[in-house]
Amino acid sequence: MDRDIIGALIADARTTYAVIGQQVGLSASAVKRRVDRLREAGAITGFTARVEPAALGWTTEAYVELYCRGKTSPVEIGRAVARHPEIVSACTVTGEADALLHIRATDMRHVEQVIERIASEAFVVRTKSSIVLSRLLDTPLVMERNGSPRIA
Amino acid sequence: MDRDIIGALIADARTTYAVIGQQVGLSASAVKRRVDRLREAGAITGFTARVEPAALGWTTEAYVELYCRGKTSPVEIGRAVARHPEIVSACTVTGEADALLHIRATDMRHVEQVIERIASEAFVVRTKSSIVLSRLLDTPLVMERNGSPRIA
DNA sequence: GATGAAACGTTCATGAC
């Protein structure tokens, strides 16, 4: 039931409690209580506007693999990542590379500058970049009844 | 000014128009008109709840590079990608691989199954996967005054 | 412990300016 409520809020964060209640068979106040509880529990971390980056000038994106010098800590990488505002997502990964970054920029020149800036971090040995040609999919998670995520 | 409004809505989609107006120096109805216009223009595509995937059971994620047979079209890849609900984002890229997928799963076994399913698509020659060890950053885009994106 | 219904203050949405 909480999954259905979350699903409704992912589909549209401005859905009223009354409408959600109608969908799941609860009253508006019951839904609100559950949403409040889900927020406190950390399942729902907030409500945000979904934005088309291209419409705001962020037309270019790239993925950058980071190869770091013999055991750089994830914490160190995390601190460095926070220094570059164009990095929208980052994680440490298995495989040859140590970390994978997702960056957004205004154009190719901007991408180049960002990569250069990242490459100049002390712990970075080398980088390997893939420019995004066309985005096929980018979706928030939606829960299905069977428990598998689905495209909104 | 539209950027500031969008920034406020990204930070919290439930911020009232009055509060946003206070921040940007406008009346509530003026803010609403701009938001309506931004939605029609496609800059804002919707409002969604931000969810902690781990709190809902999606504890494992991976990035999968797709190597396709000599000129598979992006459209074909896009159609295939839509068939696998665990793929939350996908794009075609420059470099050795043809596409990069981001998948979310409940556990490692689930990841394995998904990769196997994707690899069995007709146009896929081989895949190369990186399991995510720890996520360092994952943020919606926030606009700065100078026009660069920033972590929320 | 969770729910439904009603009461109250706030916010949205609209039209006139």
Added chain:
DNA sequence: GTCATGAACGTTTCATC
């Protein structure tokens, strides 16, 4: 762009199971 108005919504309180 602002201001004013009626309708809709969020939030709290209270009784109930």
